[in-house]
Amino acid sequence: MADAERTPGFDTLAIHAGAKPDPTTGARATPIYQTASYVFDDVDHAASLFGLQAFGNIYTRIGNPTCAVLEERVAALEGGTAALAVASGHAAQVIVMQTLLMPGDEFIASKKLYGGSINQFNHAFKSFGWNVVWADPDDISAFERAITPKTKAIFVESIANPGGTVTDLEPIGAIARKAGIPFIVDNTLASPYLCKPIDFGADIVVHSLTKFLGGHGNSIGGIIVDAGTFNWSRDKKYPMLCEPRPEYAGIVLHETFGNFAFAIACRVLGLRDLGPALSPFNAFLISTGIETLPLRMQRHCDNALAVAEFLSKHPSVAWVSYGSLPGDKYNALAKKYVPKGCGAVMTIGLKGGYEAGVKLVSNVKLFSHLANIGDTKSLIIHPASTTHRQLSDQQKTAAGAGPDVVRLSIGIEDVADIIADLDQGLK
Amino acid sequence: MNHDSYPDSYIRGILNTVKTVAMVGFSPNTARPSYFVFKYLNERGFKVIPINPGHAGKEFLGQTCYASLSEVPEPIDMVDIFRAPQFVVPVVEEALKLTPKPRVIWMQLTIRNDEAAAMAEAEGLKVVMNRCPKIEYGRLSSEISWMGINSRTLSNRRAQNLGGGFQRMGLGDGRKPGE
Ligand SMILES: Cc1ncc(COP(=O)(O)O)c(C=O)c1O
Numbered sequence: 120m121a122d123a124e125r126t127p128g129f130d131t132l133a134i135h136a137g138a139k140p141d142p143t144t145g146a147r148a149t150p151i152y153q154t155a156s157y158v159f160d161d162v163d164h165a166a167s168l169f170g171l172q173a174f175g176n177i178y179t180r181i182g183n184p185t186c187a188v189l190e191e192r193v194a195a196l197e198g199g200t201a202a203l204a205v206a207s208g209h210a211a212q213v214i215v216m217q218t219l220l221m222p223g224d225e226f227i228a229s230k231k232l233y234g235g236s237i238n239q240f241n242h243a244f245k246s247f248g249w250n251v252v253w254a255d256p257d258d259i260s261a262f263e264r265a266i267t268p269k270t271k272a273i274f275v276e277s278i279a280n281p282g283g284t285v286t287d288l289e290p291i292g293a294i295a296r297k298a299g300i301p302f303i304v305d306n307t308l309a310s311p312y313l314c315k316p317i318d319f320g321a322d323i324v325v326h327s328l329t330k331f332l333g334g335h336g337n338s339i340g341g342i343i344v345d346a347g348t349f350n351w352s353r354d355k356k357y358p359m360l361c362e363p364r365p366e367y368a369g370i371v372l373h374e375t376f377g378n379f380a381f382a383i384a385c386r387v388l389g390l391r392d393l394g395p396a397l398s399p400f401n402a403f404l405i406s407t408g409i410e411t412l413p414l415r416m417q418r419h420c421d422n423a424l425a426v427a428e429f430l431s432k433h434p435s436v437a438w439v440s441y442g443s444l445p446g447d448k449y450n451a452l453a454k455k456y457v458p459k460g461c462g463a464v465m466t467i468g469l470k471g472g473y474e475a476g477v478k479l480v481s482n483v484k485l486f487s488h489l490a491n492i493g494d495t496k497s498l499i500i501h502p503a504s505t506t507h508r509q510l511s512d513q514q515k516t517a518a519g520a521g522p523d524v525v526r527l528s529i530g531i532e533d534v535a536d537i538i539a540d541l542d543q544g545l546k
Numbered sequence: 547m548n549h550d551s552y553p554d555s556y557i558r559g560i561l562n563t564v565k566t567v568a569m570v571g572f573s574p575n576t577a578r579p580s581y582f583v584f585k586y587l588n589e590r591g592f593k594v595i596p597i598n599p600g601h602a603g604k605e606f607l608g609q610t611c612y613a614s615l616s617e618v619p620e621p622i623d624m625v626d627i628f629r630a631p632q633f634v635v636p637v638v639e640e641a642l643k644l645t646p647k648p649r650v651i652w653m654q655l656t657i658r659n660d661e662a663a664a665m666a667e668a669e670g671l672k673v674v675m676n677r678c679p680k681i682e683y684g685r686l687s688s689e690i691s692w693m694g695i696n697s698r699t700l701s702n703r704r705a706q707n708l709g710g711g712f713q714r715m716g717l718g719d720g721r722k723p724g725e
C-alpha cells in the first residue's frame with residue numbers, strides 16, 4: 120500500500136496480507152511453490168541460512184514461500200507478530216507443547232475441548248511426559264487452583280467444540296499472566312473474524328486450518344500464531360527459548376528474535392525436528408479460502424442463529440446449545456467475545472434420545488453426515504453412534520455427547536433450505 | 547519525532563540512504579545478536595564498521611574494528627548502538643563531535659534513551675530507537691515474510707531483487723521516483 124501509515128481493515132488483510140505479487144514473475148495470485156528445496160546463492164549464503172543469520176528458504180520442511188503467505192496472513196488477521204503453518208491442527212498443538220514443555224512438566228487445559236484434543240492430551244502427550252491437568256471453564260478459579268511449579272501453559276478453546284459454548288478468556292489469561300506462563304487459545308471455531316484472542320490476553324493462538332479458515336473442507340492444516348507478548352527470558356522456564364541452543368552454535372532464540380522468537384523456535388526446532396510440514400498446495404487452497412473468510416463467517420453465523428431459533432421452538436427438540444441464542448447459558452460471554460455471532464457449530468438435544476439422533480442423521484437430504492465442521496456445506500453428526508461410540512452412556516454424557524445429542528455445523532447455503540431439511544428430518 | 551512508532555516511509559528513507567554504519571557494542575561472538583546484524587547488513591550492501599575497544603585492529607568479515615567512533619578514518623552515515631540505555635548518552639556525545647556528523651542515530655531493539663535522542667535531534671540528526679535494522683530491512687524488503695513474520699506491509703507491487711542471488715531483496719517499493 121502506498122500509504123503505509125494507514126492501518127488496513129480486517130477484510131483487506133484477509134485478501135492482501137502476505138500476498139504481494141510474485142517477485143520473480145509478477146503473478147498476482149500466490150504461486151504454488153511445489154518444491155522440496157531451494158538453491159543457495161553461494162556457500163556463504165547457505166551458511167547464513169543454516170545459521171539463522173539470513174531470512175530465506177532452505178527446504179520445504181522448514182519453510183516454503185506459499186506456506187509463508189498463509190502464515191503472514193493469519194498472523195496479520197490475529198494481530199500476532201508471526202505464525203507457523205503445519206500439517207494439521209493436531210500437529211500445531213504438538214509443536215507448541217514440545218516447544219514449551221519438558222518431560223515431567225504440566226499444562227492446564229479446559230475440560231471443554233474438541234474430543235480429538237482431549238485424546239491427544241490424555242494419551243499421546245502423557246507418553247511424552249507432558250501431563251495435562253483438566254479445569255472446568257465454568258469455574259475460572261479451577262485454573263488458578265491447578266497451577267503448580269511444574270505448570271508451563273494454559274490451553275483453552277475460544278468457542279469450544281462441540282458445544283457452542285464460549286470461554287471467558289480474559290480472567291483465564293490474567294491467571295496465566297500472574298503465574299508467568301503463556302496462555303494458549305485454540306481459535307478454530309471462532310476464527311479471527313469473530314474473536315481475536317490476543318486482545319483478551321492470549322500469548323499463543325492455534326488453529327485447525329481445516330475448518331473455517333480454509334473453509335471449504337478440502338485441506339487439512341494447522342497454524343501457530345505468536346502474539347509476541349510473552350517474556351520467555353524472565354523466569355528462565357523455557358529452555359528452548361531462553362538458553363543457548365546447541366543446534367545453532369549457542370544462539371539464544373529469545374535474545375536473537377525478540378517478539379517473534381516463539382514462532383521461530385517452533386519452526387527451526389519443532390517443525391525442523393518433528394517434521395509435520397504443510398504441503399504448499401494445501402497452503403494455497405487455505406489462503407485462497409481466507410480471502411472470503413469475513414463473508415463466509417458472517418453468513419455461517421446468520422444462518423446458525425436462524426437455525427438455532429427455529430430448533431429451539433421445534434417440538435422434537437429438547438434443548439439447543441448456541442451462545443448467540445437469547446437466554447443461552449453462554450449468551451453474556453458470547454456478547455462480549457463473539458458479538459458478530461457464535462459461529463456455525465451448535466449441539467442440540469432430541470426428545471426421542473438415541474433413536475431420534477440416528478433417525479435425524481439418516482433422514483437429512485442436504486446436511487452431510489460426517490466428522491468435520493467448518494465447511495461451506497451444512498454438516499451433521501450424532502456423536503453417540505459415531506465418534507463417541509466406544510464410551511459408556513455415562514462417559515458419553517460427561518463428554519457432552521449423550522445419546523440424545525446431535526452436533527450441527529451450519530453451512531452457507533440458503534437458510535430456508537437448511538431449516539426445511541432439518542424440519543423434514545425431524546418428522 | 548514520535549518515538550513510539552515510526553512510519554515505514556521514515557525507516558525506509560533512512561535505510562535507503564545510509565551506506566556506512568558504525569556499530570557500537572559489536573560482539574565478535576557469532577552467536578550474539580549484534581554479530582547477526584553486522585553480518586546481515588554487510589551482506590545487504592551496507593559497509594558496517596565494528597566498534598569495540600577490546601578488539602580494535604582486528605578484522606571481521608573484512609571490516610577493521612575500531613576502539614571508538616572518533617578513530618574511524620572515514621565518514622559515518624549512521625551509528626547503530628548495541629549498548630544498554632544508560633551508556634547511550636556518551637556514545638551520542640561522541641558521535642556529535644565527528645566531522646562530518648552522522649545523519650542517523652539508531653538504538654537497537656529494547657534500547658531507548660530519550661535524552662540522547664533529543665541531543666541528536668537538536669543537531670538535526672534522525673533518530674530511531676528500540677528497533678533492529680535487520681528486522682526493519684527484512685520487513686520492508688519482504689525478506690522477513692519468508693519466515694512467516696508479520697511484515698505489517700501490503701503492496702500491489704512486487705518486491706525488488708537486489709541482484710547477486712535469488713534470496714536477497716532490496717528496499718525499493720517497486721515504484722519509480724515520484725510515482
Ligand atoms: C477446535 C479444534 N481444534 C483442533 C482440531 C484438530 O485439527 P486437525 O483435524 O486439523 O488436526 C479440531 C478438529 O476438529 C478442532 O475442532
